[in-house]
Amino acid sequence: MTIATTGEADALPEILTERRGAVQWVIFNRPKARNAITPWMEDRLIEICREVDADPAVKALVLTGAAGDKPAFMAGADLSCLQSVKTPEDYTILEDRAETAAMALEAVRVPTIAALAGACVGEGALLAACCDVRIATPSVRFGFPIARTVGNCLSIKNLARLAAILGTARTKEMIFSARLLTADDLAGAGALRGVVPDDDLTERTQELAEELAGLAPLTLWTTREALRRWRDHGLPADGDADLLRLCYLSADYQEGIAAFLEKRRPVWVGQ
Structure with a gap:
Protein backbone atom coordinates (compact mmCIF):
# COMPACT_ATOMS: atom_id res chain seq x y z
CA MET A 1 0.00 0.00 0.00
CA THR A 2 1.26 3.48 -0.87
CA ILE A 3 0.00 6.31 1.33
CA ALA A 4 -0.66 9.49 -0.64
CA THR A 5 1.87 12.31 -0.54
CA THR A 6 0.88 15.74 0.76
CA GLY A 7 -0.28 17.22 -2.53
CA GLU A 8 -2.27 14.14 -3.48
CA ALA A 9 -3.75 13.70 -0.01
CA ASP A 10 -5.08 17.25 0.22
CA ALA A 11 -7.52 16.58 -2.63
CA LEU A 12 -8.87 13.41 -1.01
CA PRO A 13 -11.36 12.84 1.88
CA GLU A 14 -10.21 13.42 5.45
CA ILE A 15 -10.21 9.65 6.01
CA LEU A 16 -9.09 7.12 3.42
CA THR A 17 -9.76 3.38 3.57
CA GLU A 18 -7.98 0.56 1.81
CA ARG A 19 -8.41 -3.21 2.04
CA ARG A 20 -5.30 -5.36 1.95
CA GLY A 21 -6.39 -8.97 2.05
CA ALA A 22 -8.22 -9.49 5.33
CA VAL A 23 -6.87 -6.24 6.78
CA GLN A 24 -8.84 -2.98 6.66
CA TRP A 25 -6.63 0.11 6.70
CA VAL A 26 -7.93 3.50 7.90
CA ILE A 27 -5.73 6.49 7.03
CA PHE A 28 -6.25 9.87 8.70
CA ASN A 29 -5.76 12.25 5.83
CA ARG A 30 -5.16 15.89 6.75
CA PRO A 31 -1.37 16.04 6.30
CA LYS A 32 -1.16 19.86 6.29
CA ALA A 33 -2.82 19.82 9.74
CA ARG A 34 -0.76 16.79 10.83
CA ASN A 35 -3.97 14.76 10.55
CA ALA A 36 -5.76 16.63 13.35
CA ILE A 37 -9.20 15.09 13.77
CA THR A 38 -12.46 16.84 12.88
CA PRO A 39 -16.03 15.96 13.89
CA TRP A 40 -16.58 14.49 10.42
CA MET A 41 -13.56 12.23 10.90
CA GLU A 42 -14.88 11.04 14.26
CA ASP A 43 -18.25 10.24 12.70
CA ARG A 44 -16.59 8.48 9.77
CA LEU A 45 -14.44 6.37 12.09
CA ILE A 46 -17.57 5.26 13.94
CA GLU A 47 -19.17 4.36 10.61
CA ILE A 48 -16.10 2.39 9.50
CA CYS A 49 -16.19 0.35 12.71
CA ARG A 50 -19.81 -0.56 11.95
CA GLU A 51 -18.84 -1.51 8.39
CA VAL A 52 -16.06 -3.75 9.70
CA ASP A 53 -18.47 -5.41 12.13
CA ALA A 54 -20.79 -6.19 9.22
CA ASP A 55 -18.07 -7.64 6.96
CA PRO A 56 -16.86 -11.12 8.02
CA ALA A 57 -14.03 -10.92 5.46
CA VAL A 58 -12.26 -8.29 7.60
CA LYS A 59 -10.03 -9.92 10.23
CA ALA A 60 -8.02 -6.93 11.48
CA LEU A 61 -8.22 -3.12 11.48
CA VAL A 62 -5.26 -0.73 11.19
CA LEU A 63 -5.22 3.01 11.93
CA THR A 64 -2.44 5.26 10.63
CA GLY A 65 -1.79 8.79 9.40
CA ALA A 66 -1.18 10.08 5.88
CA ALA A 67 2.34 11.12 4.99
CA GLY A 68 3.13 14.84 5.01
CA ASP A 69 6.18 17.07 5.28
CA LYS A 70 6.60 15.56 8.73
CA PRO A 71 5.25 12.19 9.87
CA ALA A 72 2.11 12.31 12.00
CA PHE A 73 -0.43 9.83 13.28
CA MET A 74 -2.76 12.55 14.60
CA ALA A 75 -1.95 15.89 16.19
CA GLY A 76 -5.02 16.01 18.41
CA ALA A 77 -8.34 17.69 17.67
CA ASP A 78 -8.82 20.41 15.08
CA LEU A 79 -8.37 23.75 16.85
CA SER A 80 -11.60 25.18 15.44
CA CYS A 81 -13.43 22.53 17.47
CA LEU A 82 -11.66 23.59 20.66
CA GLN A 83 -12.40 27.27 20.09
CA SER A 84 -16.13 26.54 20.02
CA VAL A 85 -16.25 25.16 23.58
CA LYS A 86 -17.86 27.94 25.63
CA THR A 87 -20.92 26.39 27.32
CA PRO A 88 -21.65 23.15 29.21
CA GLU A 89 -23.51 21.90 26.14
CA ASP A 90 -20.49 22.62 23.91
CA TYR A 91 -18.04 20.60 25.98
CA THR A 92 -20.59 17.80 26.40
CA ILE A 93 -20.97 17.50 22.62
CA LEU A 94 -17.19 17.58 22.17
CA GLU A 95 -16.55 14.91 24.78
CA ASP A 96 -19.48 12.71 23.74
CA ARG A 97 -18.45 12.55 20.09
CA ALA A 98 -14.84 11.72 20.94
CA GLU A 99 -15.96 9.12 23.49
CA THR A 100 -18.35 7.52 20.99
CA ALA A 101 -15.49 7.16 18.50
CA ALA A 102 -13.22 5.67 21.16
CA MET A 103 -15.89 3.21 22.28
CA ALA A 104 -16.61 2.17 18.69
CA LEU A 105 -12.95 1.39 18.19
CA GLU A 106 -12.75 -0.58 21.42
CA ALA A 107 -15.92 -2.52 20.64
CA VAL A 108 -15.16 -3.43 17.01
CA ARG A 109 -15.13 -7.23 16.65
CA VAL A 110 -11.62 -7.54 15.13
CA PRO A 111 -8.20 -6.80 16.64
CA THR A 112 -7.03 -3.23 16.10
CA ILE A 113 -3.53 -1.87 15.45
CA ALA A 114 -2.28 1.72 15.59
CA ALA A 115 0.69 2.32 13.26
CA LEU A 116 2.37 5.38 14.80
CA ALA A 117 4.84 7.90 13.43
CA GLY A 118 5.46 11.50 14.40
CA ALA A 119 2.84 13.42 16.34
CA CYS A 120 0.43 11.22 18.30
CA VAL A 121 -1.07 13.83 20.58
CA GLY A 122 -4.36 14.46 22.37
CA GLU A 123 -7.18 12.55 20.74
CA GLY A 124 -4.63 10.85 18.51
CA ALA A 125 -2.96 9.39 21.59
CA LEU A 126 -6.33 8.36 22.99
CA LEU A 127 -7.30 6.52 19.79
CA ALA A 136 5.79 2.79 16.03
CA THR A 137 8.78 4.40 14.39
CA PRO A 138 11.49 6.29 16.33
CA SER A 139 9.84 9.57 15.27
CA VAL A 140 6.69 9.03 17.36
CA ARG A 141 5.86 11.60 20.04
CA PHE A 142 2.95 10.54 22.25
CA GLY A 143 1.13 12.47 24.92
CA PHE A 144 -0.97 15.31 26.27
CA PRO A 145 0.93 18.57 26.84
CA ILE A 146 -2.31 20.17 28.02
CA ALA A 147 -0.84 21.44 31.32
CA ARG A 148 1.27 23.92 29.33
CA THR A 149 -0.95 24.45 26.26
CA VAL A 150 -4.76 24.67 26.43
CA GLY A 151 -5.35 23.83 30.10
CA ASN A 152 -8.18 21.30 29.74
CA CYS A 153 -8.33 17.85 31.35
CA LEU A 154 -8.98 14.21 30.54
CA SER A 155 -12.04 12.27 31.62
CA ILE A 156 -11.71 9.50 34.19
CA LYS A 157 -12.32 6.93 31.46
CA ASN A 158 -9.59 8.35 29.25
CA LEU A 159 -7.16 8.39 32.15
CA ALA A 160 -8.09 4.75 32.76
CA ARG A 161 -7.35 3.96 29.09
CA LEU A 162 -3.91 5.52 29.39
CA ALA A 163 -3.15 3.88 32.73
CA ALA A 164 -4.07 0.52 31.19
CA ILE A 165 -1.21 0.78 28.67
CA LEU A 166 1.29 2.98 30.54
CA GLY A 167 0.60 2.42 34.24
CA THR A 168 -0.73 5.00 36.68
CA ALA A 169 2.60 6.55 37.66
CA ARG A 170 3.80 7.05 34.09
CA THR A 171 0.40 8.45 33.06
CA LYS A 172 0.54 11.00 35.87
CA GLU A 173 4.17 11.84 35.11
CA MET A 174 3.32 12.37 31.43
CA ILE A 175 0.52 14.84 32.28
CA PHE A 176 2.43 16.59 35.08
CA SER A 177 5.58 17.06 32.98
CA ALA A 178 3.63 18.14 29.86
CA ARG A 179 6.24 16.07 28.01
CA LEU A 180 5.65 13.91 24.95
CA LEU A 181 6.78 10.30 25.31
CA THR A 182 9.28 8.88 22.83
CA ALA A 183 9.27 5.46 21.20
CA ASP A 184 11.75 4.31 23.87
CA ASP A 185 9.42 5.57 26.63
CA LEU A 186 6.46 3.72 25.14
CA ALA A 187 8.45 0.55 24.55
CA GLY A 188 9.77 0.70 28.11
CA ALA A 189 6.20 0.85 29.40
CA GLY A 190 5.25 -2.18 27.31
CA ALA A 191 2.87 -0.09 25.21
CA LEU A 192 4.42 -1.01 21.84
CA ARG A 193 4.64 -4.30 19.96
CA GLY A 194 7.79 -2.99 18.29
CA VAL A 195 9.78 -0.02 17.02
CA VAL A 196 10.57 -0.12 13.30
CA PRO A 197 12.23 2.22 10.76
CA ASP A 198 9.92 4.80 9.19
CA ASP A 199 10.23 3.23 5.76
CA ASP A 200 9.19 -0.17 7.13
CA LEU A 201 6.13 0.90 9.13
CA THR A 202 3.48 0.00 6.55
CA GLU A 203 4.98 -3.38 5.65
CA ARG A 204 5.66 -4.42 9.24
CA THR A 205 2.19 -3.32 10.33
CA GLN A 206 0.59 -5.37 7.56
CA GLU A 207 2.62 -8.39 8.62
CA LEU A 208 1.49 -7.92 12.23
CA ALA A 209 -2.14 -7.49 11.15
CA GLU A 210 -2.00 -10.67 9.10
CA GLU A 211 -0.51 -12.50 12.09
CA LEU A 212 -3.41 -11.37 14.29
CA ALA A 213 -5.91 -12.17 11.53
CA GLY A 214 -4.73 -15.77 11.56
CA LEU A 215 -5.39 -16.32 15.27
CA ALA A 216 -8.59 -17.60 16.87
CA PRO A 217 -10.98 -14.64 16.61
CA LEU A 218 -13.13 -15.59 19.59
CA THR A 219 -10.07 -15.92 21.83
CA LEU A 220 -8.91 -12.44 20.83
CA TRP A 221 -12.36 -10.90 21.16
CA THR A 222 -13.20 -12.37 24.56
CA THR A 223 -9.77 -11.42 25.91
CA ARG A 224 -9.98 -7.79 24.82
CA GLU A 225 -13.62 -7.49 25.93
CA ALA A 226 -12.91 -9.02 29.35
CA LEU A 227 -9.98 -6.64 29.89
CA ARG A 228 -12.12 -3.68 28.83
CA ARG A 229 -14.84 -4.67 31.32
CA TRP A 230 -12.26 -5.13 34.07
CA ARG A 231 -10.75 -1.71 33.33
CA ASP A 232 -14.14 0.02 33.31
CA HIS A 233 -15.51 -1.70 36.41
CA GLY A 234 -16.34 0.88 39.02
CA LEU A 235 -15.97 3.91 36.75
CA PRO A 236 -18.71 6.39 37.73
CA ALA A 237 -21.22 7.05 34.97
CA ASP A 238 -21.06 10.82 35.51
CA GLY A 239 -18.49 11.09 38.24
CA ASP A 240 -16.23 13.58 36.49
CA ALA A 241 -18.72 16.08 35.04
CA ASP A 242 -17.68 18.67 37.63
CA LEU A 243 -13.99 18.20 36.78
CA LEU A 244 -14.54 18.52 33.03
CA ARG A 245 -16.73 21.61 33.54
CA LEU A 246 -14.10 23.17 35.81
CA CYS A 247 -11.51 23.07 33.01
CA TYR A 248 -13.50 23.47 29.80
CA LEU A 249 -15.50 26.46 31.07
CA SER A 250 -12.57 28.20 32.73
CA ALA A 251 -10.84 31.44 31.79
CA ASP A 252 -7.62 29.43 31.74
CA TYR A 253 -8.95 27.20 28.97
CA GLN A 254 -9.93 30.17 26.80
CA GLU A 255 -6.53 31.71 27.50
CA GLY A 256 -4.83 28.43 26.58
CA ILE A 257 -6.58 28.24 23.22
CA ALA A 258 -5.80 31.88 22.43
CA ALA A 259 -2.16 31.47 23.43
CA PHE A 260 -1.82 28.30 21.38
CA LEU A 261 -3.17 30.04 18.26
CA GLU A 262 -1.01 33.12 18.89
CA LYS A 263 2.07 30.95 19.51
CA ARG A 264 2.81 32.45 22.91
CA ARG A 265 3.05 31.18 26.46
CA PRO A 266 -0.32 31.17 28.28
CA VAL A 267 -0.80 33.14 31.47
CA TRP A 268 -2.61 30.89 33.95
CA VAL A 269 -4.78 32.36 36.70
CA GLY A 270 -6.33 29.18 38.09
CA GLN A 271 -9.90 30.18 37.28
Whole structure:
Protein backbone atom coordinates (compact mmCIF):
# COMPACT_ATOMS: atom_id res chain seq x y z
CA MET A 1 0.00 0.00 0.00
CA THR A 2 1.26 3.48 -0.87
CA ILE A 3 0.00 6.31 1.33
CA ALA A 4 -0.66 9.49 -0.64
CA THR A 5 1.87 12.31 -0.54
CA THR A 6 0.88 15.74 0.76
CA GLY A 7 -0.28 17.22 -2.53
CA GLU A 8 -2.27 14.14 -3.48
CA ALA A 9 -3.75 13.70 -0.01
CA ASP A 10 -5.08 17.25 0.22
CA ALA A 11 -7.52 16.58 -2.63
CA LEU A 12 -8.87 13.41 -1.01
CA PRO A 13 -11.36 12.84 1.88
CA GLU A 14 -10.21 13.42 5.45
CA ILE A 15 -10.21 9.65 6.01
CA LEU A 16 -9.09 7.12 3.42
CA THR A 17 -9.76 3.38 3.57
CA GLU A 18 -7.98 0.56 1.81
CA ARG A 19 -8.41 -3.21 2.04
CA ARG A 20 -5.30 -5.36 1.95
CA GLY A 21 -6.39 -8.97 2.05
CA ALA A 22 -8.22 -9.49 5.33
CA VAL A 23 -6.87 -6.24 6.78
CA GLN A 24 -8.84 -2.98 6.66
CA TRP A 25 -6.63 0.11 6.70
CA VAL A 26 -7.93 3.50 7.90
CA ILE A 27 -5.73 6.49 7.03
CA PHE A 28 -6.25 9.87 8.70
CA ASN A 29 -5.76 12.25 5.83
CA ARG A 30 -5.16 15.89 6.75
CA PRO A 31 -1.37 16.04 6.30
CA LYS A 32 -1.16 19.86 6.29
CA ALA A 33 -2.82 19.82 9.74
CA ARG A 34 -0.76 16.79 10.83
CA ASN A 35 -3.97 14.76 10.55
CA ALA A 36 -5.76 16.63 13.35
CA ILE A 37 -9.20 15.09 13.77
CA THR A 38 -12.46 16.84 12.88
CA PRO A 39 -16.03 15.96 13.89
CA TRP A 40 -16.58 14.49 10.42
CA MET A 41 -13.56 12.23 10.90
CA GLU A 42 -14.88 11.04 14.26
CA ASP A 43 -18.25 10.24 12.70
CA ARG A 44 -16.59 8.48 9.77
CA LEU A 45 -14.44 6.37 12.09
CA ILE A 46 -17.57 5.26 13.94
CA GLU A 47 -19.17 4.36 10.61
CA ILE A 48 -16.10 2.39 9.50
CA CYS A 49 -16.19 0.35 12.71
CA ARG A 50 -19.81 -0.56 11.95
CA GLU A 51 -18.84 -1.51 8.39
CA VAL A 52 -16.06 -3.75 9.70
CA ASP A 53 -18.47 -5.41 12.13
CA ALA A 54 -20.79 -6.19 9.22
CA ASP A 55 -18.07 -7.64 6.96
CA PRO A 56 -16.86 -11.12 8.02
CA ALA A 57 -14.03 -10.92 5.46
CA VAL A 58 -12.26 -8.29 7.60
CA LYS A 59 -10.03 -9.92 10.23
CA ALA A 60 -8.02 -6.93 11.48
CA LEU A 61 -8.22 -3.12 11.48
CA VAL A 62 -5.26 -0.73 11.19
CA LEU A 63 -5.22 3.01 11.93
CA THR A 64 -2.44 5.26 10.63
CA GLY A 65 -1.79 8.79 9.40
CA ALA A 66 -1.18 10.08 5.88
CA ALA A 67 2.34 11.12 4.99
CA GLY A 68 3.13 14.84 5.01
CA ASP A 69 6.18 17.07 5.28
CA LYS A 70 6.60 15.56 8.73
CA PRO A 71 5.25 12.19 9.87
CA ALA A 72 2.11 12.31 12.00
CA PHE A 73 -0.43 9.83 13.28
CA MET A 74 -2.76 12.55 14.60
CA ALA A 75 -1.95 15.89 16.19
CA GLY A 76 -5.02 16.01 18.41
CA ALA A 77 -8.34 17.69 17.67
CA ASP A 78 -8.82 20.41 15.08
CA LEU A 79 -8.37 23.75 16.85
CA SER A 80 -11.60 25.18 15.44
CA CYS A 81 -13.43 22.53 17.47
CA LEU A 82 -11.66 23.59 20.66
CA GLN A 83 -12.40 27.27 20.09
CA SER A 84 -16.13 26.54 20.02
CA VAL A 85 -16.25 25.16 23.58
CA LYS A 86 -17.86 27.94 25.63
CA THR A 87 -20.92 26.39 27.32
CA PRO A 88 -21.65 23.15 29.21
CA GLU A 89 -23.51 21.90 26.14
CA ASP A 90 -20.49 22.62 23.91
CA TYR A 91 -18.04 20.60 25.98
CA THR A 92 -20.59 17.80 26.40
CA ILE A 93 -20.97 17.50 22.62
CA LEU A 94 -17.19 17.58 22.17
CA GLU A 95 -16.55 14.91 24.78
CA ASP A 96 -19.48 12.71 23.74
CA ARG A 97 -18.45 12.55 20.09
CA ALA A 98 -14.84 11.72 20.94
CA GLU A 99 -15.96 9.12 23.49
CA THR A 100 -18.35 7.52 20.99
CA ALA A 101 -15.49 7.16 18.50
CA ALA A 102 -13.22 5.67 21.16
CA MET A 103 -15.89 3.21 22.28
CA ALA A 104 -16.61 2.17 18.69
CA LEU A 105 -12.95 1.39 18.19
CA GLU A 106 -12.75 -0.58 21.42
CA ALA A 107 -15.92 -2.52 20.64
CA VAL A 108 -15.16 -3.43 17.01
CA ARG A 109 -15.13 -7.23 16.65
CA VAL A 110 -11.62 -7.54 15.13
CA PRO A 111 -8.20 -6.80 16.64
CA THR A 112 -7.03 -3.23 16.10
CA ILE A 113 -3.53 -1.87 15.45
CA ALA A 114 -2.28 1.72 15.59
CA ALA A 115 0.69 2.32 13.26
CA LEU A 116 2.37 5.38 14.80
CA ALA A 117 4.84 7.90 13.43
CA GLY A 118 5.46 11.50 14.40
CA ALA A 119 2.84 13.42 16.34
CA CYS A 120 0.43 11.22 18.30
CA VAL A 121 -1.07 13.83 20.58
CA GLY A 122 -4.36 14.46 22.37
CA GLU A 123 -7.18 12.55 20.74
CA GLY A 124 -4.63 10.85 18.51
CA ALA A 125 -2.96 9.39 21.59
CA LEU A 126 -6.33 8.36 22.99
CA LEU A 127 -7.30 6.52 19.79
CA ALA A 128 -3.92 4.81 19.78
CA ALA A 129 -4.50 3.79 23.41
CA CYS A 130 -7.89 2.34 22.42
CA CYS A 131 -6.23 0.00 19.93
CA ASP A 132 -5.20 -3.49 20.99
CA VAL A 133 -1.67 -3.22 19.62
CA ARG A 134 0.64 -0.34 18.77
CA ILE A 135 3.69 -0.34 16.52
CA ALA A 136 5.79 2.79 16.03
CA THR A 137 8.78 4.40 14.39
CA PRO A 138 11.49 6.29 16.33
CA SER A 139 9.84 9.57 15.27
CA VAL A 140 6.69 9.03 17.36
CA ARG A 141 5.86 11.60 20.04
CA PHE A 142 2.95 10.54 22.25
CA GLY A 143 1.13 12.47 24.92
CA PHE A 144 -0.97 15.31 26.27
CA PRO A 145 0.93 18.57 26.84
CA ILE A 146 -2.31 20.17 28.02
CA ALA A 147 -0.84 21.44 31.32
CA ARG A 148 1.27 23.92 29.33
CA THR A 149 -0.95 24.45 26.26
CA VAL A 150 -4.76 24.67 26.43
CA GLY A 151 -5.35 23.83 30.10
CA ASN A 152 -8.18 21.30 29.74
CA CYS A 153 -8.33 17.85 31.35
CA LEU A 154 -8.98 14.21 30.54
CA SER A 155 -12.04 12.27 31.62
CA ILE A 156 -11.71 9.50 34.19
CA LYS A 157 -12.32 6.93 31.46
CA ASN A 158 -9.59 8.35 29.25
CA LEU A 159 -7.16 8.39 32.15
CA ALA A 160 -8.09 4.75 32.76
CA ARG A 161 -7.35 3.96 29.09
CA LEU A 162 -3.91 5.52 29.39
CA ALA A 163 -3.15 3.88 32.73
CA ALA A 164 -4.07 0.52 31.19
CA ILE A 165 -1.21 0.78 28.67
CA LEU A 166 1.29 2.98 30.54
CA GLY A 167 0.60 2.42 34.24
CA THR A 168 -0.73 5.00 36.68
CA ALA A 169 2.60 6.55 37.66
CA ARG A 170 3.80 7.05 34.09
CA THR A 171 0.40 8.45 33.06
CA LYS A 172 0.54 11.00 35.87
CA GLU A 173 4.17 11.84 35.11
CA MET A 174 3.32 12.37 31.43
CA ILE A 175 0.52 14.84 32.28
CA PHE A 176 2.43 16.59 35.08
CA SER A 177 5.58 17.06 32.98
CA ALA A 178 3.63 18.14 29.86
CA ARG A 179 6.24 16.07 28.01
CA LEU A 180 5.65 13.91 24.95
CA LEU A 181 6.78 10.30 25.31
CA THR A 182 9.28 8.88 22.83
CA ALA A 183 9.27 5.46 21.20
CA ASP A 184 11.75 4.31 23.87
CA ASP A 185 9.42 5.57 26.63
CA LEU A 186 6.46 3.72 25.14
CA ALA A 187 8.45 0.55 24.55
CA GLY A 188 9.77 0.70 28.11
CA ALA A 189 6.20 0.85 29.40
CA GLY A 190 5.25 -2.18 27.31
CA ALA A 191 2.87 -0.09 25.21
CA LEU A 192 4.42 -1.01 21.84
CA ARG A 193 4.64 -4.30 19.96
CA GLY A 194 7.79 -2.99 18.29
CA VAL A 195 9.78 -0.02 17.02
CA VAL A 196 10.57 -0.12 13.30
CA PRO A 197 12.23 2.22 10.76
CA ASP A 198 9.92 4.80 9.19
CA ASP A 199 10.23 3.23 5.76
CA ASP A 200 9.19 -0.17 7.13
CA LEU A 201 6.13 0.90 9.13
CA THR A 202 3.48 0.00 6.55
CA GLU A 203 4.98 -3.38 5.65
CA ARG A 204 5.66 -4.42 9.24
CA THR A 205 2.19 -3.32 10.33
CA GLN A 206 0.59 -5.37 7.56
CA GLU A 207 2.62 -8.39 8.62
CA LEU A 208 1.49 -7.92 12.23
CA ALA A 209 -2.14 -7.49 11.15
CA GLU A 210 -2.00 -10.67 9.10
CA GLU A 211 -0.51 -12.50 12.09
CA LEU A 212 -3.41 -11.37 14.29
CA ALA A 213 -5.91 -12.17 11.53
CA GLY A 214 -4.73 -15.77 11.56
CA LEU A 215 -5.39 -16.32 15.27
CA ALA A 216 -8.59 -17.60 16.87
CA PRO A 217 -10.98 -14.64 16.61
CA LEU A 218 -13.13 -15.59 19.59
CA THR A 219 -10.07 -15.92 21.83
CA LEU A 220 -8.91 -12.44 20.83
CA TRP A 221 -12.36 -10.90 21.16
CA THR A 222 -13.20 -12.37 24.56
CA THR A 223 -9.77 -11.42 25.91
CA ARG A 224 -9.98 -7.79 24.82
CA GLU A 225 -13.62 -7.49 25.93
CA ALA A 226 -12.91 -9.02 29.35
CA LEU A 227 -9.98 -6.64 29.89
CA ARG A 228 -12.12 -3.68 28.83
CA ARG A 229 -14.84 -4.67 31.32
CA TRP A 230 -12.26 -5.13 34.07
CA ARG A 231 -10.75 -1.71 33.33
CA ASP A 232 -14.14 0.02 33.31
CA HIS A 233 -15.51 -1.70 36.41
CA GLY A 234 -16.34 0.88 39.02
CA LEU A 235 -15.97 3.91 36.75
CA PRO A 236 -18.71 6.39 37.73
CA ALA A 237 -21.22 7.05 34.97
CA ASP A 238 -21.06 10.82 35.51
CA GLY A 239 -18.49 11.09 38.24
CA ASP A 240 -16.23 13.58 36.49
CA ALA A 241 -18.72 16.08 35.04
CA ASP A 242 -17.68 18.67 37.63
CA LEU A 243 -13.99 18.20 36.78
CA LEU A 244 -14.54 18.52 33.03
CA ARG A 245 -16.73 21.61 33.54
CA LEU A 246 -14.10 23.17 35.81
CA CYS A 247 -11.51 23.07 33.01
CA TYR A 248 -13.50 23.47 29.80
CA LEU A 249 -15.50 26.46 31.07
CA SER A 250 -12.57 28.20 32.73
CA ALA A 251 -10.84 31.44 31.79
CA ASP A 252 -7.62 29.43 31.74
CA TYR A 253 -8.95 27.20 28.97
CA GLN A 254 -9.93 30.17 26.80
CA GLU A 255 -6.53 31.71 27.50
CA GLY A 256 -4.83 28.43 26.58
CA ILE A 257 -6.58 28.24 23.22
CA ALA A 258 -5.80 31.88 22.43
CA ALA A 259 -2.16 31.47 23.43
CA PHE A 260 -1.82 28.30 21.38
CA LEU A 261 -3.17 30.04 18.26
CA GLU A 262 -1.01 33.12 18.89
CA LYS A 263 2.07 30.95 19.51
CA ARG A 264 2.81 32.45 22.91
CA ARG A 265 3.05 31.18 26.46
CA PRO A 266 -0.32 31.17 28.28
CA VAL A 267 -0.80 33.14 31.47
CA TRP A 268 -2.61 30.89 33.95
CA VAL A 269 -4.78 32.36 36.70
CA GLY A 270 -6.33 29.18 38.09
CA GLN A 271 -9.90 30.18 37.28
